[in-house]
Amino acid sequence: MRIILDGMGGDHAPAEMVKGAAIASKLIEHEICIVGDEGKIKRELAKNDHEPKNISILHASEVITNEDKPVKAIRAKKDSSLVKGLMLVKNGEGDMLLSAGNSGAIMTGGLLLLGRIAGIERPALGSAYPILNRGTVALLIDAGANSECKAVNLLHFAAMGSIYMEKVMGVRNPAVGLVNMGTEPGKGSNALKEAHGLLSEAKNAGINFVGNIEGRDVPLGAADVIVCDGMVGNVILKLTEGLGFSIMGMLTQMFTSSTGAKIGALFLLPKLKALKAAFDYTEYGGAPILGISHPVIKIHGASNANAVMNGILKSVPFVENGVIAQIEDAVRKMDVIRAGAERPEAEQDV
Numbered sequence: 001m002r003i004i005l006d007g008m009g010g011d012h013a014p015a016e017m018v019k020g021a022a023i024a025s026k027l028i029e030h031e032i033c034i035v036g037d038e039g040k041i042k043r044e045l046a047k048n049d050h051e052p053k054n055i056s057i058l059h060a061s062e063v064i065t066n067e068d069k070p071v072k073a074i075r076a077k078k079d080s081s082l083v084k085g086l087m088l089v090k091n092g093e094g095d096m097l098l099s100a101g102n103s104g105a106i107m108t109g110g111l112l113l114l115g116r117i118a119g120i121e122r123p124a125l126g127s128a129y130p131i132l133n134r135g136t137v138a139l140l141i142d143a144g145a146n147s148e149c150k151a152v153n154l155l156h157f158a159a160m161g162s163i164y165m166e167k168v169m170g171v172r173n174p175a176v177g178l179v180n181m182g183t184e185p186g187k188g189s190n191a192l193k194e195a196h197g198l199l200s201e202a203k204n205a206g207i208n209f210v211g212n213i214e215g216r217d218v219p220l221g222a223a224d225v226i227v228c229d230g231m232v233g234n235v236i237l238k239l240t241e242g243l244g245f246s247i248m249g250m251l252t253q254m255f256t257s258s259t260g261a262k263i264g265a266l267f268l269l270p271k272l273k274a275l276k277a278a279f280d281y282t283e284y285g286g287a288p289i290l291g292i293s294h295p296v297i298k299i300h301g302a303s304n305a306n307a308v309m310n311g312i313l314k315s316v317p318f319v320e321n322g323v324i325a326q327i328e329d330a331v332r333k334m335d336v337i338r339a340g341a342e343r344p345e346a347e348q349d350v
Contacts, residue, residue: 002033012304095315123292
């Protein structure tokens with residue numbers, strides 16, 4: 001397997017990209033190809049203990065920044081680390097791409113250079129969502145790629161998310177919930193009502209749909225795959241992130257307010273560290289862009305070496321378990337369900 005890493009993407013590139021790759025090179029027996037400024041990457045690599053046989057470098061003279069407009073950058077910066085990385089995957093010289101760069105450019109590049117899986121209208125961004133009372137994560141999909149969705153898009157999100165959770169995250173028969181303003185099937189917009197019907201039918205095709213879930217139930221682990229449009233998903237993520245930071249800030253203030261509080265904090269330190277770790281995005285291996293014809297993982301722009309390492313490690317089951325091929329098969333099954341739901345009632349009764 002050859003994992004392609006965009007060495008110049010992210011706030012701390014190439015130092016943290018290279019450091020994360022160096023750590024991963026000693027944990028897996030696969031090639032990690034770092035694409036970017038060869039001189040800079042070699043200098044960083046020399047600072048880190050690594051397995052030389054598992055790391056290669058491909059020079060790229062350009063970088064796509066967060067200020068670049070995605071479509072223009074993909075078309076104009078042909079020698080950028082991101083475009084060259086995507087082309088390696090497209091041409092069969094790499095099995096998957098990992099990047100902490102410009103989110104819009106990664107999505108645009110995936111669509112323009114790699115293309116969609118047949119039948120997928122809109123690829124989606126999946127994001128790990130911490131379930132605190134279990135110490136596990138769910139997959140929130142879509143996390144921000146599509147602000148408006150049709151029912152069929154939500155059906156596809158559910159199918160893709162289920163496969164990713166089972167094959168990459170190791171969750172057997174993941175429960176799928178549709179985010180809505182109430183648990184009753186008749187709640188929400190027309191698109192949500194239609195999606196509920198499609199997902200209910202999809203139980204026969206292996207989707208473990210548990211029904212509508214409300215926002216208050218999302219952090220309680222109501223579902224392993226949290227299905228919604230990108231605007232709702234992004235709000236859930238940002239709200240949870242802000243709430244997590246606020247809670248940690250309040251606890252820090254409380255436990256440093258007096259000598260007695262500081263003594264008490266010492267006894268609670270392991271629990272506080274565990275709580276902080278639950279909100280730590282670096283542990284979850286990045287966000288898969290599902291619906292693209294090849295495996296692509298977007299890691300946080302501020303990723304450190306730990307996040308890069310975990311992203312690389314999650315790349316292995318993504319490729320080895322044939323997630324893309326399984327999504328292709330699932331989409332065909334979902335389209336049969338959709339076609340059946342759209343047939344006139346009289347025709348269905350024949």
